[in-house]
Amino acid sequence: MQSERLKRFREYMEKNNLKVTVVIDPENQYYFTNFYAVVYSRPIITLIFLDxxxxxxxxxxKLHAQEESFAEKIYTYGEVPYFHNDAYTILKKILLDISGRxxxxxxxxxxxxxxxIFQKFSVIDVAPYIEKMRMIKDDEEIKLIKKAAYLADIGVKNSIEFAKEDITELEIDAAGNHAILREAGLKFPNFRLSLFAMSPSGSQRTPLPHVFSTSRKLRKGDIIIHSRQVSLNGYRAECERTFFLRPLKKEHEEIFQVMIEAQKIAEKNVKDGIKAGEIDLIARKIIEENGYAQYFPHRTGHGVGLSVHEPPYIRFDSDTILRENMVITIEPGIYIPQVGGFRHSDTLIVRKNRGEILTNISRDLDYLAR
Amino acid sequence: MQSERLKRFREYMEKNNLKVTVVIDPENQYYFTNFYAVVYSRPIITLIFLDxxxxxxxxxxKLHAQEESFAEKIYTYGEVPYFHNDAYTILKKILLDISGRxxxxxxxxxxxxxxxIFQKFSVIDVAPYIEKMRMIKDDEEIKLIKKAAYLADIGVKNSIEFAKEDITELEIDAAGNHAILREAGLKFPNFRLSLFAMSPSGSQRTPLPHVFSTSRKLRKGDIIIHSRQVSLNGYRAECERTFFLRPLKKEHEEIFQVMIEAQKIAEKNVKDGIKAGEIDLIARKIIEENGYAQYFPHRTGHGVGLSVHEPPYIRFDSDTILRENMVITIEPGIYIPQVGGFRHSDTLIVRKNRGEILTNISRDLDYLAR
Structure with a gap:
């Protein structure tokens, strides 16, 4: 599939009279070459020529790149006495011969x-085009995202079922992580996984939409938002569930039902041809009608793929038309200081007449109030 | 301690006639303000004025930043119909009044x-100065790094002791993660933790210094490099151990002993006043004398703190003088294609006459060949 991507990107390059594209974003490099390094304190640069x-x-x-990348030529630089040079010197030398954009x-x-390096050249910005390409997932990407969603579900389920009084937020995350790793070893051998989870708990921390898990211990009556992304060979799926340790507060239950309603209606409206902004407004309307307008401070969702968040953004003012094989999350949230935060997130593939929901752990209180 | 940092940085600003510094690097923002967000798909910008x-x-x-940051003023931008603007418009407006650098x-x-935004202003690059500040850790930073090292040790020990035939690389990592989270919950409540581990195994994967763990299953006779960083409230420590599933190959044992020797001698030479480059050359000499020069392709170590890798780099050509309260890793490695990779990494604080080693899991074959 990478070859198909390169072909399309080269057509764009020819149309724009580009001799070469210098790619430095790690995700974009992986997208075109299949090579993803672990750390980037040493530069890694990809050059896409027409041929x-x-x-x-x-x-x-070097070995790693030779084994994994589709690059036809790999230059290396060293940091030891008998072999030392640097990436930018090599890059400069390669670009010397380029006369053109x-x-x-x-x-x-x-x-x-x-x-x-680039100041003296004529450059053009290719990032928006790559972003556009990456929005529509191909078959291989969708296969990976489906697998990632399957694992995300397993993680969320195991994390929720492990939670009880005196268990820390970090331990909740770990329980799900462990279940995912066990399952991945059985079902998807030799894949590269990475896991992200956060589980803010209690009425102080759940109103913060994005915080790292801490060693705070759960208490009876707590609300918890368990958020999880799983990436399989770089491709991500997201599943989030709000859950409760009983006794369940009446106020929590009421707000929870509004959030659920907003998420369901938004999900039901996902399909090829609808504006991203429209989906946001549909979810927002439910929350507004119930009096929580000012407690929903973020967009209804975002694209997901190689990035944690990527276009299309499901935001009221987005004119982006959802198209088949885009992959997005739907996650309207309500956050009331001192009371609690409420958010479920699911990952969906945009299909012709619907959104195919990939994450399926129960959304309902029967399961989520424990 | 942040106030001390800000004071010093403002002295530098005054000396260089800077009216304001616009900080966009997440780690540098945390360094000065104590605020670290989880994701950065929405811009976060810190402005340091003299007052x-x-x-x-x-x-x-907003709530998150109000609770955690030392900022005297917080501007917010929204993405919902009744409140929408963007970070850069706010930034432009703030900078309008700035006449100066x-x-x-x-x-x-x-x-x-x-x-x-910045093209029309007179700017100067403050990154090198912040980098220099961050090299020397203050008491608060060292306390966190020591705690992180304590947890890293627990992780490495539990990961190694969990490993056996048929267990996957990812499960090795997970076992140590779980032990860390349990311990953190007991010893360091309400801290923010993040864990990174990788455990390449076998003669194909260990020669690759940096690869993500996969669901590959361990086999008898395998060599494994278990690498681990723990960060506690953002501050990191690193511990890595090479270990073996018996039967232990003679060739593996010989190369392992050379690596150990190089690491020990390098660690013994760490102290205030020595050049970083000298430490690298000391380790390198042992490896070269044993005929493995070309199999040691990287620097002997790196600084560690808020970043995974940060200055000072322990690299042959570095003139940086090691100073008290720098925190570094020492990790000479030998990587032979088709045979195996061999590397231990420890985290050390540079002290007046020595390096204080913070990671103490056994380095020896008695423990590591299992």
Missing amino acids: RVEMIVPELE IGIEENRMPLSLFRA | RVEMIVPELE IGIEENRMPLSLFRA
Whole structure:
């Protein structure tokens, strides 16, 4: 599938008269070459030419890049006495021969690198085009996202069922992580996984939509938002559930039902051809009608794929038309200071007449009040 | 301690005639303000003035920023119909009144942001100065790093002791993660933790210094490099051990002993006043004398703190003088394709006459061949 992507991207390059594109964003590099390094304190650079892909990597990544990347040529730089040079010197040398326009990602290009190398060239910003390409997932990407969603469900289920009084937020996350890893070992051997979870708990922390889990211990009557992304070979799915340790407060239950209602209606409206902004307004209307307008401070969802958040954004003012094989989350939330936060998130594939929901752990209080 | 940092940074600003510094690197923002968000798909910007700190955050982070940050003023931007604007418009407005130089981090400033806002100002690059400040850790930072090292040790021990035939790389990591979370809940309640581990195994994968763990299952005779960083409230410590499932191959044992020897000698030489490059050369010499020069493709270590890798780099050509309260790793490695990779990493604080080793899990074969 990468070859198909490269073909399309090269058509765009030809149309825009680009001799080469210098890709520095790790996700975009992976998207085109299948190579993803673990750390980036040493630069890694991909050059897409019309007839080949070249890559500059640190010597210690050479074998790794040879095994995993589709690059036709790999340059390496060393940091040891008998072999030392640096990535940017190699890049400069390669670009010396270029007479013509160069594609760069302006939102990823640090000013220092631009000044050191690209200032004297004619550049154009290719980031928006790559972003657009990445919005529509191909079959291989959808297969991975489905697997990731399957694992995310297992994680959420096990995390929720492990939670009880005196267990910490971090332990909730760990229980689900462990279940995912066990399942992945059985079902998806030799895949690369990465897990992210956060489980703010209590009336102080759940109103904060994004916080890291801490070693805070759960108490009776707590509300908890368990958020989880699983990535399988880089491709992500997200599942989030709000749940409760009994006794369940009346006020919590009421707000929870409004949130559920908003999520269900938004999910029901997902399909090819609808504006992203419209979905947001549909969810927002339910929450507003119930008097919580000012407690829903974020968009209804976002695209998901190689990035945690990526376009299309399901935001009231987005004119982006949802198209088949986009993958998005739907997650309207209500956050009331000192009371609690309420949010479920599901991952959906946009299909012709509907949204195919990939994450299926129960959304209802029967299961979620424990 | 942040106030001490701000004081010093403002002295630097005054000396360089800077009216304001615009900080966009998440770690640098945390360093100065104590605020760290979970995701950055919405911009977060910190402005350091001579007399105050201001912050621009998305509305959904407002409470979070109010609770955690030291900013005297917090601007928010919204993404909902009744409150929508954007971070850069707010930033532009704030900077309108600035007549004078602005500090920016040129290695973090995307070209697109520079073009949109800073191009017409006189800017200077403050990143190198912040980098230099961050190299020397204060008491609060060292306390956190020591706690992180304590937890890293627990993780490594539990991961190694969990490993056996048919267990996957990811499960090894998970076992240590779980032990860390349990211990953190008891010893360090209400801290924010994050865990990173990788455990390449076998003669194909251990020669790759940095790869994500997979669902590959361990086999008898395997070599495994278990690498682990723990961060506690953002501050990191690293511990890595190479270990074996018996039967232990003679060749593995020989190379292992060379690696151990190089690490021990390098660690013994760490102290205030020595050049970082010298430590690298000391480790390198042992490995070269034993005929493995070309199989040690990376620096001997790196600074660690808020970043996974940060200055000082323990690299042959570094003239940086190690100073008291720098925190570094020592991790010479040998990687032979088709044979195996061999690396231990410890975290050390540079002290007046020695390196204080913070990670203490056994380095020896008695323990590590299982």
